Amino acid sequence: MKGIIYILSLCTTFFIAVSCSELLPPEPEQETVLAGPIEDLTPQQLRDHLVGDEQFGRIFGQEDGLGPIFVSNACESCHIGDGKGHPLTTLTRFGKYSGGIWDPMVEEGGPQLQNRSIAGYPPETIPGDATGVTRLMPPAVTGLGYLAAVPDAVILELADPDDSDGDGISGVPNYIQPLDYFMPLPSHIPSNGKYIGRFGKKAGAIDLLQQIVTAYKEDMGITSDFDLQDNFNIQAGLTTGDFVDDPEVSAAIVNNVVFYVRTLKVPPRRDENDIDVIAGENLFNQINCSGCHRPSLVTGFSDVTTLSNKTIHPYADMLLHDMGSELDDGYTEGTALTSEWRTAPLWGIGLAEDSQGGSPFYLHDGRASTLESAIGFHGGEASNSRDEFNNLSTNEKDQLIIFLKSL
Amino acid sequence: MLKIDMTIVFILLLLAPIFGQQDTSVVQDAIYDRPFITSDFPVALGGYLEGNTNYFSEDGVSEGFSMEFRRFNIFLYSTIIPRVRFLAELEFEHGTEEIAIETAQVEFEFLQALILRAGIMVVPIGAYNVNHDPPKYEFVERPLEATQIIPSTLSDIGFGFNGKIFWNNLLFTYDAYLVNGLSDGIILNDQGRTFLESGKSEERFAEDNNGSPTFSGRLAVKSFKFGELGISYYSGIYNSFQIEGEIVDAKRNIEIAAIDFNTKIEKLIIQGEFAVNSIDVPKDISEIFGTKQWGGYVDIVYPIIQANILGFDNSVINLAVRLERVDYNVGEFAETGKNIYDDINGLSFAISFRPASGTVLKANYIHYWSRDVLGNPTVKTAGFQFGIATYF
Known part of the structure; x- marks a missing residue:
């Protein structure tokens, strides 16, 4: 009888513990998390999103086809929690002007540097004759389906x-020559066979498929049905790859990842009704930051119904702007000038540091550690707004920064 | 988040054997310290099985409740002739998902202090790798240190010597073997971090991937009053630096150093282990695949009831707690000078019921705090497990 009491007491204690939800970690506040699917997906769409999520998080090893030269080993490595990247995974691209014509230096391993490699294989280095070298901090991927x-x-x-x-x-669009697998949508408007780029720091990718196929190959050295050719280190005279059969991922997997990225929710706002946030937003408009960082855009028809005809608030216009000499790295893509950058969407900027190890890295290369510093680097078409920001009172500057951190 | 500096805790607990009590078992004998080796037949057959339930939640997201049949292991033991013995262990994990020969070794006892061992053996790196049978533990999960830093169960083909030397009231044991060793998958694997488990190529039982054997050894001293303290070392080249005799890559070395202890203070049983890995990694990937790792754990077990319970004579109900930590990547980012994180802290509690010493019912609560390589907001994982493990 005594034994039964012992056992029952212990079981009761443990079952009480099991039923105590306090012992299990709570879900973080949704307004503090970038990752997550958009609302109103159908169950089938949600399943596809989750399949894509798994592929987005897949880590490639050497035996899976990683490399032979690469930058990172998973989508998730650069976009932790679907957020911005870190100097660890910052891309480097290079090229040169030759006779007034931009040369992406493909014969010397360009335009993207693969600074890491599989075992026994040399990584690339930047050729000495490159005139333009830029570092590109991986962006957050949330809300891209809406864009x-x-x-x-x-x-x-x-x-x-x-x-x-x-x-x-x-503000000008960057017209990009489409790749052979590009499938134009009715909403695309071509110009002389080229299409408007909207993804990437220079708007060098027309759609998410191009962006993701390129990332698989250029960032991870993973071939797909869309691009069967591995990158080799031609700088070292090597013309063979990683000894893994191509394609290393199927079209289905790439499409799953595209769908995943398309169906990520927009970055959540915080403290929208805070008096300083409202005042900051008014200042943001008043000094015409909103001239490029357009607060609202409207989507058109989408085959994913919940993406259709929605007003979104990315604080971007998807156009190229001359940002002045300080942000001119001498590198370009498409029809962009070296000083031109696509307006970076500001949504999610307030959560940037949560995916960057607690210390934010702002601007295209992460050179700014504060928003004030990032604004200070704005030149060219943004000079007027930057100067007006500098002329604000300390309190007004604080309000504008508080507003930005609410995005 | 755990605020306690576990390093200090581990160091303090390493001193615990000073206060220990008499116990005659040693880690070296763990593979023979199993109840099946009592038969009068020339070949003894035994084994263990282990299963459990899982209910975990990670940052509020749960996969729900599930059941898991972890292991079904079969032992074979034979005294071929006096002082020549054979031991084998065949392991089935998750049904037939993974089938492996964990041990298939022959020992020739020339002297008690000089025993030749050859075959597939459990490598003597740390105590847990040698002494890992689940019926011996109150926790369903193995310590993180013993799976993530030392890839238990690490067995390999090799040969070498072991033995025992008595001196005063102390028992010294040694193990020293050459084995084929871990291989290329330690880095550039699908874990995205330096991970020794991924270096356990199945081919190691057939041939060495680089023609350079790896050394594994352990020295231990047992005081029958205070407990056992062991140190172990594992070192060898892990990468395939040559193909058909042609050098195609630099030689890259792996070293593991571990210290383990167990003791008993009154009824309180304390055991733990601390391991450090040092791995040569190509410089261009060394921030992703760390060159140094460490981990450690301490289990504290206290029998709260020893009685006849439900008709089981000499039943024991234990309470146990486990503190643990692993750091997969010790170092700093070259560009930012900031710490590379990629670590896990763990705290677990257990209640176990042992109707016999080789049979245990376990109820565990586990909480892990994990940080990614950048040190982004901590991911919290916690859950409950009920488990059973028994020798047969």
């Missing part, structure tokens, strides 16, 4: 190549 659903017509409407309104801000 993909913005019709070209909306982007073109925002363009002002000749600065006809005289606000000092022009």
